[in-house]
Amino acid sequence: MSHLFPTYSRWEVEPDIAEGCFIIGKDGKRYLDFTSGIGVCNLGHRPKAVQEAVNSQLNRFWHVSNLFVQGEQEAAAKRLADGANMDLVFFANSGAEANEAAIKLARKATGRKKIITFENSFHGRTFATMSATGQEKIKAGFGPMLETFTYLPLNDIEAVKQAIDSETAAVMLEVVQGEGGIHIGEQEFLNEVGQLCKKNGALYIIDEIQTGVGRTGKPFAFQHFQLTPDIVTTAKGLGSGLPIGAVIGRKEQAHFFGPGSHGSTFGGNPLAIAAANATMEIIFEKEFLKVVEKNSEYLYEQMSKKLGSLPAITEIRQLGMMIGLETSADVPLLVKELRMDGLLTLSAGHNVLRLLPPLTVKETEIDEAVEILQSVLISYSNAAV
Ligand SMILES: Cc1ncc(COP(=O)(O)O)c(C=O)c1O
Structure with missing residues (x-):
């Protein structure tokens, strides 16, 4: 058994x-x-440079806590922020945790509750991220969900226009829905969602848990569409198999995530960070992506x-x-x-x-x-x- x-x-x-x-x-x-551990092993299994970086960190320290300044965490944050052309990073341990943090940040930064997501989306299995997910089968038997999510058809801009208002904290989407069936957002739709967010004071959250870190041929998939999101989340490919997730945001959001507001014991763990730095050093190179x-x-x-x-x-x-x-x-x-x-x-x-x-x-x-x-x-x- x-x-x-x-x-x-x-x-x-x-x-x-x-x-x-x-x-x-x-x-x-x-x-x-042709699964890469469900979109995780973007450099294949056991890439040498990542193995060496993790080995080297294993010989220094494994865990010290986020009470300490850690230069490698700063370096990983800078790589992610530069890769996305954004400013600030919070490290989590998984995709769901990164999305959970993004939802918290969006609510706190706007003082609003409502979040628009899309049918067939997948954002995770914690309560907020399961509630955000536009698939009934993920939620079956676990209700009630958080009530403040609305699910719209992807690429239907009229539906977004109808739903978004001055109480909307954020619109959250995957530019390519992964679990939902590889549905790709249309250029015009994705642009207009950004404009509607700006007009209504809502944040544009792009879930790049599956699409991020080179999976689509660019550091992040939103860069195919020249979008300017307020928050980006990523995870799977970031650590080449070591568990890590990240929220990437903008400097204006810094004081909403001040000391004591959010945290994670293992978030930004030195071993995962070593793997992430080595992974990004390879993948974010233009020649590699070519x-x-x-x-x-x-x-x-x-x-x-x-x-x-x-x-x-x-x-x-x-x-x-x-x-x-x-x-x-x-x-x-x-x-x-x-x-x-x-x-x-x-x-x-x-x-x-x-x-x-x-x-x-x-x-x-x-x-x-x-x-x-x-x-x-x-x-x-x-x-x-
Ligand atoms: C787009 C997207 N968001 C969130 C998640 C959840 O990530 P995790 O399983 O690391 O919690 C996934 C996982 O498949 C995903 O594809």
Whole structure:
């Protein structure tokens, strides 16, 4: 009997060791990992520079508390603030914690309660972030939720115009909905949301937990759309697998998060910070992101050519290394069959196969993945005829 609560439906694979884009199971089987630990291992598994940085910190100190000034925390905050072209950072331990802090900051900074979010969004599983999430299945059985959230259809600017008013603290969105099915915000919609926030004195919060730290080919996905958010949250890819989350805000918000207002025992832990600094040093380099962009284009070309016309595929959506293949196939079954053939993938929404390959994926690995996808999807397409 397992002594773990059965909160996760587990795969049959037990990893033995992982390196780069590959996981080797305890049964010796090799898997091409196009999940990156659900968008976390953006540099692949066990990137050397991150391993060295964490090893070096392990030999200095592991935890001292946030009573101490820590130069590395300052350096990580500066990297994040510079990467987002913003000012101030609060470190948390996860995506939900970062979003929770962002919601608190927005309420305190505006003195207002109402927050607008979107259908199919996912913001976390704490009470505030679960309440913010626009998916009923996430909340089932846990009610009542916080009452001050309104959920609107993504890309429907008229709905935002109707809902936003002088009591709105913030509009919070993912520019690419990850868990919800790789739905991409439209340029005009995203711009207009920013304008409406300004006009109504509300804050624009962008949840980059999944899209941040290079996942879409830029440091943050909002930079594809030239937006100027008031608050950005990020987590997954930031520590290459060590738990860390962050709220990035603006200097005008400093006094709302003064001493004693918010905090976390482990937030900004030295080991996670060492991993984050080493990760950002690589990913925020222009040259690195150029290669990501080039390989994303190659992946799109290959998918369009080899999968685009298969009857089982209804749409391919992509921003950088965040890909959704909308399909008529049974997604959980498809994920299983791909895994049996050595390719690890994810589901999203109810009919989307999600690919989150490491940003370091090579053309040969893309070829291998597309070949496996093609052979499995062809059998689905044949079965559908
Ligand atoms: C957009 C988004 N926000 C928040 C979260 C929650 O992050 P965590 O699981 O680290 O709490 C996730 C996790 O998938 C996410 O994709």
